Amino acid sequence: MPDDILEPFRALLGEGGVLTAPDMLARYTLDHRALMQGETPAVLRPRAVEEVQGLVRLARRHGFGLVPQGGNTGYVGGATPEPGRRQLVVSLERMARIRAIDPLNFTLACDAGAVLADAQAAAAAHDLLLPLSLGSEGSCRLGGNLGTNAGGLQVLRYGMTRDLVLGLEVVLPDASLFTDMRSLRKNNIGIDPKQLFIGAEGTLGIITGVVLKLWPAQSFRATAWLQLAEGAPLPEISALVRRESADLATTFELISASSLGLVAEMRGTPIGLRTGPGGAVLLELQASSARIPLDDVLMGTLERLMEQGWVEDAILAQSEAQRREMWTIRETIPEGEKHAGGSFKHDIAVPVSRLTDFLGQAGRLLAERMPDVRLSFYGHVGDGNIHYNLVVPKGEDRLAFSRAVEAGIAHDLYALAIGLGGSFSAEYGIGRFKRDLLARYTDPARRALMATLKRGIDPDGVMNAGAMLEDGAA
Amino acid sequence: MPDDILEPFRALLGEGGVLTAPDMLARYTLDHRALMQGETPAVLRPRAVEEVQGLVRLARRHGFGLVPQGGNTGYVGGATPEPGRRQLVVSLERMARIRAIDPLNFTLACDAGAVLADAQAAAAAHDLLLPLSLGSEGSCRLGGNLGTNAGGLQVLRYGMTRDLVLGLEVVLPDASLFTDMRSLRKNNIGIDPKQLFIGAEGTLGIITGVVLKLWPAQSFRATAWLQLAEGAPLPEISALVRRESADLATTFELISASSLGLVAEMRGTPIGLRTGPGGAVLLELQASSARIPLDDVLMGTLERLMEQGWVEDAILAQSEAQRREMWTIRETIPEGEKHAGGSFKHDIAVPVSRLTDFLGQAGRLLAERMPDVRLSFYGHVGDGNIHYNLVVPKGEDRLAFSRAVEAGIAHDLYALAIGLGGSFSAEYGIGRFKRDLLARYTDPARRALMATLKRGIDPDGVMNAGAMLEDGAA
Numbered sequence: 001m002p003d004d005i006l007e008p009f010r011a012l013l014g015e016g017g018v019l020t021a022p023d024m025l026a027r028y029t030l031d032h033r034a035l036m037q038g039e040t041p042a043v044l045r046p047r048a049v050e051e052v053q054g055l056v057r058l059a060r061r062h063g064f065g066l067v068p069q070g071g072n073t074g075y076v077g078g079a080t081p082e083p084g085r086r087q088l089v090v091s092l093e094r095m096a097r098i099r100a101i102d103p104l105n106f107t108l109a110c111d112a113g114a115v116l117a118d119a120q121a122a123a124a125a126h127d128l129l130l131p132l133s134l135g136s137e138g139s140c141r142l143g144g145n146l147g148t149n150a151g152g153l154q155v156l157r158y159g160m161t162r163d164l165v166l167g168l169e170v171v172l173p174d175a176s177l178f179t180d181m182r183s184l185r186k187n188n189i190g191i192d193p194k195q196l197f198i199g200a201e202g203t204l205g206i207i208t209g210v211v212l213k214l215w216p217a218q219s220f221r222a223t224a225w226l227q228l229a230e231g232a233p234l235p236e237i238s239a240l241v242r243r244e245s246a247d248l249a250t251t252f253e254l255i256s257a258s259s260l261g262l263v264a265e266m267r268g269t270p271i272g273l274r275t276g277p278g279g280a281v282l283l284e285l286q287a288s289s290a291r292i293p294l295d296d297v298l299m300g301t302l303e304r305l306m307e308q309g310w311v312e313d314a315i316l317a318q319s320e321a322q323r324r325e326m327w328t329i330r331e332t333i334p335e336g337e338k339h340a341g342g343s344f345k346h347d348i349a350v351p352v353s354r355l356t357d358f359l360g361q362a363g364r365l366l367a368e369r370m371p372d373v374r375l376s377f378y379g380h381v382g383d384g385n386i387h388y389n390l391v392v393p394k395g396e397d398r399l400a401f402s403r404a405v406e407a408g409i410a411h412d413l414y415a416l417a418i419g420l421g422g423s424f425s426a427e428y429g430i431g432r433f434k435r436d437l438l439a440r441y442t443d444p445a446r447r448a449l450m451a452t453l454k455r456g457i458d459p460d461g462v463m464n465a466g467a468m469l470e471d472g473a474a
Numbered sequence: 475m476p477d478d479i480l481e482p483f484r485a486l487l488g489e490g491g492v493l494t495a496p497d498m499l500a501r502y503t504l505d506h507r508a509l510m511q512g513e514t515p516a517v518l519r520p521r522a523v524e525e526v527q528g529l530v531r532l533a534r535r536h537g538f539g540l541v542p543q544g545g546n547t548g549y550v551g552g553a554t555p556e557p558g559r560r561q562l563v564v565s566l567e568r569m570a571r572i573r574a575i576d577p578l579n580f581t582l583a584c585d586a587g588a589v590l591a592d593a594q595a596a597a598a599a600h601d602l603l604l605p606l607s608l609g610s611e612g613s614c615r616l617g618g619n620l621g622t623n624a625g626g627l628q629v630l631r632y633g634m635t636r637d638l639v640l641g642l643e644v645v646l647p648d649a650s651l652f653t654d655m656r657s658l659r660k661n662n663i664g665i666d667p668k669q670l671f672i673g674a675e676g677t678l679g680i681i682t683g684v685v686l687k688l689w690p691a692q693s694f695r696a697t698a699w700l701q702l703a704e705g706a707p708l709p710e711i712s713a714l715v716r717r718e719s720a721d722l723a724t725t726f727e728l729i730s731a732s733s734l735g736l737v738a739e740m741r742g743t744p745i746g747l748r749t750g751p752g753g754a755v756l757l758e759l760q761a762s763s764a765r766i767p768l769d770d771v772l773m774g775t776l777e778r779l780m781e782q783g784w785v786e787d788a789i790l791a792q793s794e795a796q797r798r799e800m801w802t803i804r805e806t807i808p809e810g811e812k813h814a815g816g817s818f819k820h821d822i823a824v825p826v827s828r829l830t831d832f833l834g835q836a837g838r839l840l841a842e843r844m845p846d847v848r849l850s851f852y853g854h855v856g857d858g859n860i861h862y863n864l865v866v867p868k869g870e871d872r873l874a875f876s877r878a879v880e881a882g883i884a885h886d887l888y889a890l891a892i893g894l895g896g897s898f899s900a901e902y903g904i905g906r907f908k909r910d911l912l913a914r915y916t917d918p919a920r921r922a923l924m925a926t927l928k929r930g931i932d933p934d935g936v937m938n939a940g941a942m943l944e945d946g947a948a
Contacts, residue, residue, distance in 0.1 A: 104709040104827035106716070149662050160660065163637060178919045185857040186634065186823045186900040188623050188673060189912055190942045193923040195669035199662060216717040235578040242580070243690040246722070246761040287720040291774045297765045349660045353578035383659040384579070426660040438663055445652045449667040456930035468664045
């Protein structure tokens, strides 16, 4: 490609606005899990909304496609430019400003390029909470969180990213600007177009700004590590916890013995933190006021769980250090899998009431089909989300193992989840890696509607072609 | 119109499925506020999803438009068939089945024709809460709540209708069925088309089914009536209440002295329940567990409000009867306005932080322009939603007064709200009465997107023409 075709982009975006050197491009073209080597002529780094509009105009004029990219921390290749597609990456990393915090309205407005942890910190500086929280929060950016409708660790109480969004600003594929940056909890003025862009993975436009709901800082916490009894019923436990804790639980995370084992192999076993025969649960309650006797509420809840025979033993965090230790285990599981050689990840969701069914049937399927494979399952079971991962056996090639899992069991696990009213993608999204799953497991009427929307808003297919939808779908 | 053109509909919908007698049509053709006399050849009453698909096919074949109608309790004429448009009303009142309740998943699935109160009762029978709650809950139907994204009395804690929806089933304008009735909290599979139909006021399809989130029954409550001091700052009070009550507040309703006066004129002054110089607030906390000391939390919160000098006096409900009395006042305000001769309703929202600004500036505007008019303002100020209503003066014609308000002050009040980052329609929607306001106050890019979506999904304009969008917009 002749380099001068990028000149208009350089003129628009200025110094550092157009990256083309191979060593500079590397961190934008390889996906986070190193499963796909992408390719792009350049990475564009606008500094303002008008520059985003300008680059969309230029891309259209010069026949480039665009791939919006946040922190490049996604699991499904949704932000990786595809070889052969002539796609420019658009990174909003130079648009990372916190625009405004309104403490009396409990809202934060910021550029879509803001790193999630920076937005959290900006809220915390006003004694407020931005509850979106996930492993990659130090590097993921809000535009990516919005594009994927990120879930994470506090969905149980605060919902998905969509539930936090009040306002949105999007540069559309025709370079026009859709601005809906009001910070209102109530604004019923008909069809709500901003909902479309949440979870659309950059296929309908480039999100440039967002207004998010905040909460009072949750300065008071009570945390426990539960050792589950044999056959402890997760749905019943989860329901009891919601009721007894008055929905103050922010975290209800299952940790299987096998997942804890992976962590222990990497960093040793933390003293006393064992799983029971049914696994372990990390349970945390939070409140913004000292008037809520959180320790009592937690103790009372645990007593009820023990009375039922569902919990064998429980450890209450007596210090922030002990709480951190519990959390570190949970947060280290993905790294533990990586350390053991990587994993094939099934990002399953089922109705909470069907968790026991899923785990039972999936376990039998695995024992039958791949009895020697090491399983790591854990997740946000308070929301019905299980990460049901198969660890790459020592010495085996990662990609070859992936193919074997796909051929041997993955589709049956997905079909099992879907048969129980569940999903093959709880929180990771579709991107480029799960496009075939979307085509296979999703209602044709839904796909037809998605295609209609794509065609209506991006008739020329400028935005993130190859992600989510089949070519020719729109 | 020759009557036999309705024969195919009769054949499809059976006995009682097609109403044409004028006395039978009356309750479907006049809007709830008796502001618009609609007109229709017939009301269609399907019993099943397939019948809804069938009637859409027939309507297309015979050149009828369709107006979906729930309980006909809307405030903006969104479900009223327009004279001259040849629109059939589609009422789902014979599709009112609760399909399933999953107590361990905290979800309820039902037909869109279910009356809200019936759905609430079905949840309550399982010791669960469906938190959507509004004045018309005894007659409004869920399809209407979804179409208008209803707000109501508990938005502060649980959000708008949209926030409660997990699944949706919609018959599209081409008679195909979009089914997304999964009951998952996490299901990230790309663009989420169901979001489009929520708040679309029946302009994109006919909602036939829904899956809603439930909560544990909130069996424990603490309720107080607060008399606000002169100049008490609502934004600061609201923020303090959120923080001190650990967001257990489900209700934070402002009642102005004038609104209380209207209630008193109708049914006498309830003993002891007065407003302070700054009005009154009805505050209620709820919890699902007796482990939360709600009375203490409420008392502590009130003490802090009094220390600040914002609350002069407060009455805690000592019995369910006293609590009911407080609630009856709040719920009777619309009736009080009606009793006094009706009102012109401004359904305003502003960011909570701008409430003081809005009330101050609006009050000055009113004193200047219409000094003799009686004001009734009240509302869900915890969400920034104020019903800022002007009471029709004794003996004056209601419609003439409406025209005078529109010419004299309404647009300036809307402009004031919008200038403060607010909205001219917090929860009522657009329908047929606010179409001109949408055109006047909404960003052209938003309207263009709405038109694109309408065109994409309902290219022939079958669904609820005349509502929300201008003719020719799509």
